[in-house]
Amino acid sequence: MPAESLPSAPAAQRADDGAGAARPFAGWALLASEIGVLFRRRRTWAMLVALAAIPVLIAVVIRLSSDGPSPGRGPAFLDSITQNGLFVSLTALTVSIPLFLPLTVGVVAGDTIAGEANLGTLRYLLVAPAGRIRLLLVKYAGAALFCLVAALVIVTVGALIGAALFPIGPVTLLSGDTIGIGGYFGRLLLLAAYVTMSLMGLSAIGLFISTLTTVPVGAMAATAALAAVSQILGALPQLEWLHPWLFTHYWLGFGDFLRQPIAWGSFGDNALLQFGYIAVFGSLAYGRFSTKDILS
Template identity: 70%
Template sequence: MSRVERGRTKGSGDTAGSPEAGPNSGRASVAWPLLASELSVLFRRVRTWAMLAALAAVPVLIAVAVKLSSRPTAPGRGPLFLDRISQNGLFVAVTALVVCVPLFLPLTVGVVAGDTLAGEASIGTLRYLLLAPTGRTRLLLVKYAGAVAFCCAATATVAAAGALAGVVFFPVGPVTLLSGETVSVGEAAVRSLLIAAYATVSLIGLSAIGLLISTMTDVPVGAMAATIVLAVVSQVLDTLPQMDWLHPWLFSHHWVGFADLLRQPISWASFGDNLLLQGGYIAVCGALAYANFSNKDVLS
């Protein structure tokens, strides 16, 4: 057991054994420290920072490739907005998100979400985390909150690295939107943040799926792999016209639907549809995860 894990286990036991804390006060006092401990453990791992560094490298590589190219990118070739990067560096972040959302972001999120509970079970700390007054429901919520925090950090990393690379390698100025209007640099930056928020929303449903799978096994690698495979399968099914009836129910269906945020006025329909779909997956997978985890015999 690592030093961080021992510290977290010891903190939980001290709270549970305090003679001055009643049941309700003990539960309230352990919730925030447990979340803080979860975030601390998550963001102290070398693996987490390695994944964030890999995500940050994507927009940098895109910017360098466009900068060193001897000919301009033809419209319609490559990822969306790639042909606009040389004209305005603010499009580096948007293009990077288009590239990362289908594969790189689900890959990293699948690793974190699949490791939530299965990782604790594999190193033998799960039963210590379940000591009163933590409770299984609270632990599930804390683990999911940690996965969502990583989703936010991952998309923010891509957007920030893209913005920085765009400023360094290309001119930055007013942005011409898809609808033809031109907006200021400040408003364009706000829209980039909205696109990053859209990408984060797209991933929270996948995090819930990963959490559910993580309650089903004590092998974190298996949970990670299953989560990533489901993300790939969902996107493959979404490209098949024979599966039109299934497309609106696939959690990846709205993942790259943030083009409406680059119109004037902004159309919030796709954002709302995506949020509703991901919320449905959170509700269903969260309920199934609770049902499975609340009845699970934890031996490690």
């Protein structure tokens, strides 16, 4: 090859630098595209509307009931709603965590990879500079964002409908202390963050299952079923030794945010447990996806 056709060292270096700079940009562009696709889907909005309907239904039923809820019966904080409508958010979260939130998260997480394979678009997403690792990270980030949005929808709609139908005022915490409305809204944001973190392990499980099949419905159902199985196992006293290892074990531990001062013990234990599930099932998802033949 003639000498003049060879790029100079500085030129080659600049080309490499440009390619390296383009890769992070491509990653952010892929993430933005994933989030846009996720929240443009009618299915996503239908699930968020269904989650928003939970606090609305709770508040309306109690408001229309001639007799208020009996103390000690029904979900936690249910009997406190008539005295302070801000408790609608807490009641809705308590109702949603065992079933409705895992179901919607299972749909999103189970569809991450299997949905693309089913549509025949997976191989197009893997062209450079996307890559398999980056695609997995982007898909997981989209599922994690949905967890946060879902929790915020329940908390926000619960506070709004509670304020519309019931009197609101300073909130008495589980510790007996009273905080103002502004301080309580700060606690609600912490509750949403706690619930989001609680669902991170389930999202990682759904991502892994999604790499095993090209049938998204199967991955969705399997993810939601595992959440139910984990909760059933957690309710059996004979398996008490297993309970701390179940990803659902700390799901209802958000009550510690309703104490003064805030008890951070369950938050730390939950974070450690969820990060363990993320590490294990994230590694399994990568091991499976990195060696998988992409045919569609």
